[in-house]
Amino acid sequence: MSDGRDRRILDGERTRERIIEQAVRLITAGGYHRGVFMEVAAAIGVSPATIAYHFQTREILLQAVIVHLQGARQRMLQAAAAHAPCGAARIDYAIDVYGRMLEDPVFVAFAEIERLARVDPAIEATLSVAQAAFDRAEHPAAFDLVQSGGEPRLQTGRDIARLTLEGLSCARLSFDAEHRREDLFALLKRTARMLSREDAPEAS
Numbered sequence: 001m002s003d004g005r006d007r008r009i010l011d012g013e014r015t016r017e018r019i020i021e022q023a024v025r026l027i028t029a030g031g032y033h034r035g036v037f038m039e040v041a042a043a044i045g046v047s048p049a050t051i052a053y054h055f056q057t058r059e060i061l062l063q064a065v066i067v068h069l070q071g072a073r074q075r076m077l078q079a080a081a082a083h084a085p086c087g088a089a090r091i092d093y094a095i096d097v098y099g100r101m102l103e104d105p106v107f108v109a110f111a112e113i114e115r116l117a118r119v120d121p122a123i124e125a126t127l128s129v130a131q132a133a134f135d136r137a138e139h140p141a142a143f144d145l146v147q148s149g150g151e152p153r154l155q156t157g158r159d160i161a162r163l164t165l166e167g168l169s170c171a172r173l174s175f176d177a178e179h180r181r182e183d184l185f186a187l188l189k190r191t192a193r194m195l196s197r198e199d200a201p202e203a204s
Contacts, residue, residue, distance in 0.1 A: 016054045018044050020068050023061060028109040036061065059122060066113065066130050072106045091192045095161055095185060102169035111170065157195030161188050 041048045055061035117124040
């Protein structure tokens with residue numbers, strides 16, 4: 001009896017994980033909309049009622065997706081931080097690694113949710129709490145570009161690098177894209193290094 005119950009619980013957990021993972025893939029590919037239950041159900045071969053059993057509303061599913069993405073992003077950032085060099089090379093490393101992360105499906109899906117939140121108050125309310133907690137993360141291995149705090153000029157350097165990289169990840173450079181991207185990364189690194197120097201002027 002116990003084995004059967006444990007198996008049902010495990011099967012339910014696996015189904016829940018599959019639903020979340022498929023929702024992430026759909027968000028990455030085409031956004032989040034009212035037909036998400038039907039699309040997820042069709043993609044993983046279950047009924048819409050099964051989706052509704054695990055996630056009673058579209059908003060509850062979105063909350064689970066955001067938690068999933070936040071956890072995945074944090075793990076990626078912490079893994080990158082664990083291999084970061086010391087000194088000035090750390091700034092260049094952070095910019096290069098974060099730039100690549102923004103092309104990962106986890107970050108692409110989260111960026112899509114952020115885009116939708118700008119025009120949907122319900123999504124904005126769901127997202128804002130999780131995003132604030134992520135931005136203020138104080139983990140020992142928190143990655144430089146996304147951890148808040150410190151001297152104003154250091155935070156300014158992080159903000160310039162992070163926001164530029166996030167904007168670039170959404171942009172479509174129409175010509176000479178690779179060369180222009182390399183130039184932007186080089187400028188970001190010089191700016192961040194300048195603001196990290198001890199003799200750099202304080203941000204007002």
